[in-house]
Amino acid sequence: MMNALDKFTARFAPRWTLERVRARMTLDTAVRHYEAAQQGRRTSGWARSRGDANATAGSALAELRMHARDLERNCGWARRGLSVIAGNTVAWGIVPRPKHAQAKDISVLWKSWAESLRCESGGRLTFYGLQELVVRSVARDGEILIRRRPRRPEDGLAVPLQLQVLEADYLDTAKDNLTGEAGGPIIQGIEYDKLDRRVAYWLFPEHPGSARSVGQSKRIPASEVATIYLPERAGQGRGVSWLAASVLDLKDFDEFEDAELSRQKVAAMFAGYMTDADGVGGGAFGESDKKDPLTQHIQPGTILSLPPGRQVTMANPPSVVEGTFAQRRLRKVAASWGVTYEDLTGDYSQVNYSSARMARVAHWRNVHRWQWHMVVPQLCQVVWGWFIEAAALAGLAPEGVEADWTVPPMPMIEPVQEGLAYSRLIRNGVLTHAQAILEQGRDPELHWDEYREGLDELDKREIWLDSDPRRTSAAGLTQERAGLNKGGDTSEEGG
Structure with missing residues (x-):
């Protein structure tokens, strides 16, 4: 179809008009293929943005952090969900395994620093406690900063290094849409170079929400700061609270529970009323009270007498099927966070082994993903690099030592069945012993050292256990009876 403008231009530029009409028809056809792309009744009130990851987040980050922190303080479901995320991701800690000839000595040095409260500048957390704080903060606030704090040898630390945890509020977001010293942009307090690499952070010396004077922000080199967040869009420089999609649901549900509690309180005030035909009575049953019974506070189980002609009609608010509604809302919240409904609520009444394991595996x-795409590369490896650098400068360790990281295992739901599955996978060659040990969150080398020490101790004390595979077969027979002793003796007594 040609409009008036097309008809007019067709007289002077017919070829250009034809191309224009074809292009518009092609666009209209493409849009009709996707209902969500059309402008109609169902999309008329839908506010959508074309902004990039940083423009879309913008000033909303601070508001989302405030809402999420308030929910953590005042909503038990939010507090529980954050604990589940942090606890399952970190558990007892994500532990390094040095890759070096002096691995044992470096591991001892790491333990003396990382498992001490003095590795954190506030002196309140070990490195593994700091891991849990980081994950909880990222889930709630969307991001968190760790600043390297070098110390002097006379400070008495195992390694002259401490870590300072800074909330995202420390970033000076007023430093935005500027050009930095490296020639790149400054976006929301983060300075980039021309190759889009982070070169500095503009940080306040104090938390902007503290009672002390904040002062002017300072430029801190990016080599001194680690930023931990989970990018969800290309080019995303800041982290968004994981609670963002559920903030309104949680707030509304929290208010619903308060309203439901009030309704139950009103229901508990069940009272009876008597009309005194003689007009003599007044007050509670069995008592004498000159007050107007309609102005008295009703207590549970109270029976009030009313004067002649008075009638009371009790309010009967509509009921809500609370159980089904609550489950739906909490399942939606759990799904938006990536946790199971059962872990969020502690309600395991409707699951069996199969459904519980499927939910846990998912x-x-x-x-x-949180461990290997966020915590290990953004926190653990960065801190390990700082640790080795500080130890090398102090002459305590060689330079450039790298490490692998062992994460906590998924808890077993049915240890007997799952343990048997591990045994069969190893026996059939599908899984190695080292892989199985790593999946249990252990260092294979350390595991076998401890295992050997345990067997030597049993031999020293001449203790034979049926759990010792050198002595007892999987069928419960002694190795001598099974014909597996070194001398090949198959007699029951082996002699």
Whole structure:
């Protein structure tokens, strides 16, 4: 179809008009293929943005952090969900395994620093406690900063290094849409170079929400700061609270529970009323009270007498099927966070082994993503580099030592069945002993050292256990009876 403008231009530029009409028809056809792309009744009130990841977040980050923190303080479901995310991701800690000839000595040095409260500048957390704080903060606030704080040898630390945890509020977001010293942009307090690499952070010396004077922000080199967040869009420089999609649901549900509690309180005030035909009575049953019974506070189980002609009609608010409604809302919240409904609520009444394991496996995929895409590369490896650098400068360790990281395992739901599955996988060659040990969150080398020490101790004390595979077969027979002793003796007594 040609409009008036097309008809007019067709007289002077017919070829250009034809191309224009074809282009518009092609666009209209493409839009009709996607209902969501059309402008109609169902999309008329839908506010959508074309902004990039940073423009879309913008000033909303601070508001989302405030809402999420308030929910953590005042909503038990939010507090529980954050604990589940942090606990499952970190558990007892994500532990390094140095890759070096002096691995044992470096591990001892790491333990003396990382498992001490003095590794954190505030002196309140070990490195593994700091891991849990980081994951909880990222889930709630969307991001968190760790600043390297070098110390002097006379400070008495195992390694002259401490870590300072800074909330995202420390970033000076007023430093925005500027050009930095490296020639790149400054976006929301983060300075980039021309190759889009982070070169500095503009940080306040104090938390902007503290009672002390904040002062002017300072430029801190990016080599001194680690930023931990989970990018969800290309080019995303800041982290968004994981609670963003559920903030309104949680707030509304929290208010619903308060209203439901009030309704139950009103229901508990069940009272009876008597009309005194003689007009003599007044007050509670069995008592004498000159007050107007309609102005008295009703207590549970109270029976009031009313004067002649008075009638009371009790309010009967509509009922809500609370159980089904609550489950739906909490399942939606759990799904938006990537945790299971059962972990969020502690309600395991409707699951069996199969459904529980399927839900746990699905949730553990998210846990692995948080561990290997965020915590290990953004926190653990960065801190390990700082640790080795500080130890090398102090002459305590060689330079450039790298490490692998062992994450906590997925808890077993049915240890007997799952343990048997591990045994069969190893026996059939599908899984190695080292892989199985790593999946249990252990260092294979350390595991076998401890295992050997345990066996030597049993031999020293001449203790034979039926759990010792050198002595007892899987069928419960002694190795001598099974014909597996070194001398090949198959007699029951082996002699």
